[in-house]
Each structure stands twice: as C-alpha cells, then as structure tokens.
Amino acid sequence: DGGITQSPKYLFRKEGQNVTLSCEQNLNHDAMYWYRQDPGQGLRLIYYSQIVNDFQKGDIAEGYSVSREKKESFPLTVTSAQKNPTAFYLCASSIGAGNTDTQYFGPGTRLTVL
Amino acid sequence: AQSVTQLDSQVPVFEEAPVELRCNYSSSVSVYLFWYVQYPNQGLQLLLKYLSGSTLVKGINGFEAEFNKSQTSFHLRKPSVHISDTAEYFCAVSGGDKIIFGKGTRLHILP
Numbered sequence: 001d002g003g004i005t006q007s008p009k010y011l012f013r014k015e016g017q018n019v020t021l022s023c024e025q026n027l028n029h030d031a032m033y034w035y036r037q038d039p040g041q042g043l044r045l046i047y048y049s050q051i052v053n054d055f056q057k058g059d060i061a062e063g064y065s066v067s068r069e070k071k072e073s074f075p076l077t078v079t080s081a082q083k084n085p086t087a088f089y090l091c092a093s094s095i096g097a098g099n100t101d102t103q104y105f106g107p108g109t110r111l112t113v114l
Numbered sequence: 115a116q117s118v119t120q121l122d123s124q125v126p127v128f129e130e131a132p133v134e135l136r137c138n139y140s141s142s143v144s145v146y147l148f149w150y151v152q153y154p155n156q157g158l159q160l161l162l163k164y165l166s167g168s169t170l171v172k173g174i175n176g177f178e179a180e181f182n183k184s185q186t187s188f189h190l191r192k193p194s195v196h197i198s199d200t201a202e203y204f205c206a207v208s209g210g211d212k213i214i215f216g217k218g219t220r221l222h223i224l225p
Contacts, residue, residue, distance in 0.1 A: 004157075035215075040123065042204065042217035043158075058212075090157055099208040100146050100165050105157030 002027045004106035006091050011111045013078070013085070021076045021109045023091035029104070031097040032074035036060060037088040037108075046089075049074055050097040078111065086113045116141040118207045120216035127195055128224045135190040135219045137205030145209035147188040149179055152202045152218075161203070164188065175199070197223045 004025045013019045025032065031050050035043040045058030049068040063082025068074055074093075078085045089109045094101040121136040139145060146165050150158040162173025169181040179190045188205060200223050205216040 006157075040217060043215040045212060048212070092157075099210075099213075100163075102148070102160050102163065103158075103213065105150075105159065107157050108155070110155075 004091060004093055004104055006089075006106035006109050008109060009107065011109055013111065013113050015113055016080045018077055018079050019111065021078070021089055021091075021111070023074045023076065023106060024072055025074075025093045025104075025106075026072060027093055027095075027104060028071070029093035029095050030071070031094045031101070032068065033092040033094075033103065034058075034064070034066065034074070034076045035090045035092065037090055043090065046076065048097070085111055087111060116143075116145065116207050116210055116214050118205055118214050118216040120203075120205050120219050122219050123217070124220045124222060126222040126224055129197055130194050132193050133191065133195050133199075133221065135203050135205075135221065137188045137190065137216060139186050139188065139205075139207045141207060141209050143209045145207050147179075147181060148206040148208065148213070149173065149177070149188070149190050150204045150206060150215075151175075152204065154201070158204060161190070195221070195223055197225070199223055 007022045033048045034046040047066045049055040065077045091106040092103040094103045118139045127133045148163045149161040152158045162171045164171045164181045172178045202218045204218050
C-alpha cells in the first residue's frame with residue numbers, strides 16, 4: 001500500500017527539549033510539506049521541500065528545523081526555541097510542487113508539551 | 115497574494131438534509147481550488163478539485179462544488195448528508211507559490 005506514515009501518533013515533551021517527528025512516504029513524490037494545525041486556525045505551513053537536499057521556510061518556520069536527505073523522508077525537529085509547540089502536526093506530499101498537484105496527508109502527530 | 119475565507123466555522127444539519135459549506139477566495143492570478151475533508155484525529159484527504167473546464171465538480175462521497183468566478187466562490191454541497199459525513203472540511207486555493215488553506219468548517223450531523 002502506498003501512503004504517508006507519521007510517527008509517533010502521540011508525543012509528550014518536557015519544556016526545553018528538542019523532539020523529532022518522523023514522516024515517510026512511499027509514493028515516489030518529489031515534494032513534501034509540514035503543517036501545524038491548531039483549533040480554529042486551519043493549517044499553517046512550517047517548511048516544504050520540492051526536491052531532495054532542498055527545503056524552504058513556510059509561514060511559521062521559527063523554532064523548527066527540517067532535513068531532506070532522502071526522497072522518502074522529511075523529519076521535523078521541534079526545538080526548544082518554539083514558544084508554543086503543543087499542536088497537531090501534519091505531513092503531506094505531492095508528486096510535484098505545481099499549483100494543480102493534490103497533496104496527500106499522513107495521519108498526524110499530536111505533540112503535547114508538559 | 116491569495117486568501118481563502120470559510121464563512122462558517124460550524125454548520126449543524128439534520129441527517130438526510132442538504133448542506134452547503136461556503137468558501138470565498140481572493141487572488142490576483144488564476145487559481146485552482148480544492149476541498150479536503152478531515153475526520154477526527156486523522157489527516158486530510160481530497161474531496162474534489164477544480165482546475166479548469168466545467169465549473170461543476172463532482173467528488174467522492176456524493177459531494178460536489180461549483181466554481182463561480184464572478185463571485186469568487188467555491189461552495190461545497192451535498193444533497194443528503196449522513197452521520198458518517200461528520201468531519202471538518204477545508205477549502206484551499208492554489209495559484210501562486212503555495213497552497214493556502216481556509217480555517218475549516220465543522221459539519222455536525224444531527225439525528
């Protein structure tokens with residue numbers, strides 16, 4: 001089955017700790033994205049990558065970092081610099097970064113800072 | 115610059131009644147429009163999209179949407195809803211360098 005997997009489903013973090021969220025896809029898609037979802041706010045773009053070894057900041061990149069060393073993988077690190085990291089994080093991919101390309105989403109990771 | 119507005123944050127509707135979820139957009143360039151659905155504690159999945167051609171677009175699960183360029187709208191409709199349609203629905207617009215999502219509309223199905 002082709003798709004996008006995110007792990008873990010739930011993640012708890014103490015203040016001051018960095019955590020890394022995993023995102024893997026086997027759809028052979030070039031483009032990958034990370035979104036943050038808060039109640040009533042919709043989806044906000046954190047980072048995106050159009051191709052391996054390249055990525056760009058989205059609208060709310062501060063306090064986050066990413067890497068794209070493999071086509072299949074796009075991990076997101078939430079650093080201690082992120083002031084309010086508790087949220088639902090969604091990873092997505094698309095065949096390309098074109099305007100008509102459908103994005104396919106993973107099941108999400110819910111991060112809670114204790 | 116582009117923006118998208120979903121006019122209702124929540125919509126309650128009785129089972130088997132029709133529903134319309136409203137979406138308006140603004141853009142200085144040609145746009146492509148999408149509706150996604152998110153079931154509780156899941157990711158989003160595509161319901162339908164408008165790229166070009168016929169302004170009436172049919173999607174999965176009996177949903178359809180109509181692109182209205184003069185009113186800059188892309189409202190989502192279903193003639194008869196089912197309890198399984200309980201979800202959050204997101205309108206999205208693409209046309210510049212990235213896709214912009216609306217804030218979502220929660221559809222509550224009443225028995």
